[in-house]
Amino acid sequence: MSLTTLDGSLHRGCGGRYALQTESVTMRISGMAADVSREFYRCEKCAHENRTIDQRDLAEKSATEQIRAAHALLAPKAIRQLRESLGLTIPQFADLCYGTPKGIVEGWEKGRYLQNREADALIRGLLDRETLEKRAAKAGVTLPALPDAVVEPAGEPAHDPVPA
Ligand SMILES: [Zn+2]
Known part of the structure; x- marks a missing residue:
């Protein structure tokens, strides 16, 4: 389901129309918080709110990026x-x-x-x-031999390195 746009669409419950809005929310991910601005739709007649999956995903992605940057977490x-x-x-x-x-x-x-x-x-x-x-x-993990100066370029890593 990808209702990327509900703007101007009908709210069947009341006959009103949805309009795009922006809200500021604090999202928590893995115990860390970020303030993001998230879009959603609100019925202009009855104020019913609707959020699409895309809108949720986008807000979560933005929160993740903010948190990653704020805490210098590895990408x-x-x-x-x-x-x-x-x-x-x-x-x-x-x-x-x-x-x-x-x-x-x-x-x-x-x-x-x-x-x-x-x-x-x-x-x-x-x-x-x-x-x-x-x-x-x-x-109890057997480590592969220390890598020499040889560094393989991008590609599939050896999944079962054989110890020398
Ligand atoms: Zn409505």
Whole structure:
């Protein structure tokens, strides 16, 4: 359903017409808040309000971007690059983030979920080799051999790196 525009459409309940409005709302995502301006429709006759999926999505996206910037959280692409640079699969990466469900990690990488500050710090912590090795030992994850100077360009990462 993509009712991208309801502007001027009929509110069958009363016979009035919907007009585009803007409201300022505080949205909370992963425990963090952002003030965004969100469009919606209001019936000019009875004040009934209607919000399309697009309007909700747009507001959520805008809130996510604001929160990400305000808290300097890693972007989805940066999380994937970090994981790939370490030669880790999603399940391994999830285990190294103290057993975060792998669906959540996938969501972070796809921008479907926003990691909170604690999770962001957890992810960044993996950049420190000592921390990485400690957590790997604890989680029973076999780390791939340290990458040499050879860096593969974009493409599919090796999903099951074979230890030398
Ligand atoms: Zn109405």
